[in-house]
Amino acid sequence: MNSYFERKYVIQGIILIIALTIVARLFYLQVIDDSYLLSANNNVLRKVIEYPARGVILDRNGKILVQNEPVYDLMVIPRETRNIDTALLCRLIGIDKEGFDKRIKKAREHSPYRASIFEKLIPKETFAVLQEHMDKFNGFYTVDRNIRTYPDSIAAQFLGYIQEVNDKDIERSNGFYRSGDYIGASGVERSYEELLRGTRGVKNQMVDALNRPQGSFMDGKYDTLAIAGEGLISSLDKELQILAEKLMKNKLGSVVAIEPSTGEILTYVSSPSYNPNLMVGRERGNNYMEMLYDPYKPMFNRPIQASYPPGSVFKVVAALTAQQAGIINPQTIFHCPGGYRYGRNAIMRCTHVDGPTDLVKSIQKSCNTYYGYVYAQMLDSRGMPTHKAYDLWRDGLLKFGLGNPLGIDLPGEKGGNVFPSEYYTKHFGSDKWTSSYNISQSIGQGQLGITPLQMANIMAIVANRGYYYRPHLIKGIGEKKIVKKEFTEKIWAGVDAKHYEPVIEGMSRAVSSGTATASRIPGIEMCGKTGTVQNPHGENHAVFFAFAPRDNPKIAIAVFVENAGYGGTWAAPIASMLIEKYIRDTVSLPKYVQDRILNASILPKVKTTEKKPEVREKKDSTDKSKAANNKAQTAFYQDNKKRELLVHHSQVR
Structure with missing residues (x-):
């Protein structure tokens, strides 16, 4: 009999300890730790990437060689694209219906619930018109970006250019870069990339059931500011x-x-x-x-x-x-x-x-x-x-x-x-x-x-x-x-x-x-x-x-x-x-x-048997055009290597 009562108290004690542990954990999660609250609210949050401005490049006397100009990426969340005016959107951003369908398909394959880029680098003039009609495009929103602009159009080989990152760039950066980011590809844009690029920020925005912005989440407590890249003073006059x-x-x-x-x-x-x-x-x-x-x-x-x-x-x-x-x-x-x-x-x-x-x-x-x-x-x-x-x-x-x-x-x-x-x-x-x-x-x-x-x-x-x-x-x-x-x-x-x-x-x-x-x-x-x-x-x-x-x-x-x-x-x-x-x-x-x-024009006559590809006006940017661009870049480096061998051969008599 005594043995029965002893087991009873032991079991009750264990149950009481477990109950207290659960209560304490719930108290911590619901009152002290708000990370789960943030996670629970993700379905009504829009995480907007804020891209930093790249550092400007000046000449030795403080005159601008490279600066930034605002452009915009059009983002899409596929599951929220309902009853939109497709024809109007295509006309505003300069694509065709086939291009629209390809973009939506690609975005849906990436994730039906998460935002992805629909169209990149929309100029400010196009954006001004597009912004007036955004209420007609459920599931779409824009993100501010910057592109490089060269006021005097000089020193191209010195300054270099930037391009979208590829898989190798992302891998080498240990996760710093993400798909859609840009990186210095040549010139000082490449040599000083880590200084010029800055640090991206994230803005957590509340949206309603119609995907309309409702203000900053928790007064921006979880936002991070974008930090502009360092400026460079070049030695050029x-x-x-x-x-x-x-x-x-x-x-x-x-x-x-x-x-x-x-x-x-x-x-x-x-x-x-x-x-x-x-x-x-x-x-x-x-x-x-x-x-x-x-x-x-x-x-x-x-x-x-x-x-x-x-x-x-x-x-x-x-x-x-x-x-x-x-x-x-x-x-x-x-x-x-x-x-x-x-x-x-x-x-x-x-x-x-x-x-x-x-x-x-x-x-x-x-x-x-x-x-x-x-x-x-x-x-x-x-x-x-x-x-x-x-x-x-x-x-x-x-x-x-x-x-x-x-x-x-x-x-x-x-x-x-x-x-x-x-x-x-x-x-x-x-x-x-x-x-x-x-x-x-x-x-x-x-x-x-x-x-x-x-x-x-x-x-x-x-x-x-x-x-x-x-x-x-x-x-x-x-x-x-x-x-x-x-x-x-x-x-x-x-x-x-x-x-x-x-x-x-x-x-x-x-x-x-x-x-x-x-x-x-x-x-x-x-x-x-x-x-x-x-x-x-x-x-x-x-x-x-x-x-x-x-x-x-x-x-x-x-x-x-x-x-x-x-x-x-x-x-x-x-x-x-x-x-x-x-x-x-x-x-x-x-x-x-x-x-x-x-x-004077002293350009020598050049014989070439290389067939020049047909260049058409770009109305639609698809995966196929990206692949062609990557293939062209590989060909360019191979062509430069051939030229180096030719220059070397001209030295040996």
């Missing part, structure tokens, strides 16, 4: 950039100008370029396809991806590294009879007979013979096997930033070509080769490949008498104008300062009384070097690089015009006008010279 792009119109090539004392890039031109506004909005896919099949490749970023033989401008580097190696000095004289003889009855010709030539004169007159002798002594007369001497010669070039990417704040930079000795040993089948086997490298021809950015950086090194700062396009981040540490480090080029003066004197004379005389700037001592680069596939390339003024230099520049001929005729006047514009804000070259450059 907008007015100089506009002039440079005008001068390079209807020409293939590059212009890169650097402030030597900081490494900040003042002008960055890849020509032909394109209007960056074409990569924005609902016509972006069609515009992309047009540029993709343009035979002159306007989206190819020449300053950092094209690799050319530098031609005679390379003699500046050759003179400096040979002095540092003790091979020559300013008094070293070689006789020029009109060419340098090597091998068995082979000759590397000069354009004129220079006679006895010292270092300064060799730069002033651009003497091929002088640098044939210099190269031969660098490789064949150093008391070691030629291939080992060649590697020492190559090491000197690498210190000048050649052969490897310089580290500019843009994606896709190439390093050019400065091959190691093993390349030639394999090519010639022996390590017994001598300077005569690749003598054309002595004057910047042959297998040497240098990007236009590297050419401009060489001039910055000479202007600084021996060092450079890593070239960069963003000089300040955010309100505090933060500068990345890697852009403040001084990099030594491996040649002592004393060796620069004779080279600079020769460059000064090249402008005052040499190959670039016609491009002199009154009152400004410009030190420069012309080049005419041999091109086995067409007309020669015109090259000029320079810095000014000689003392306390403000600007270093490289101009490369493909298929133009002589550097002194085409590249030098462009550089001269840009230098004077930057230093004095004026141009004094005769008007007929300015007009000749501005109005």
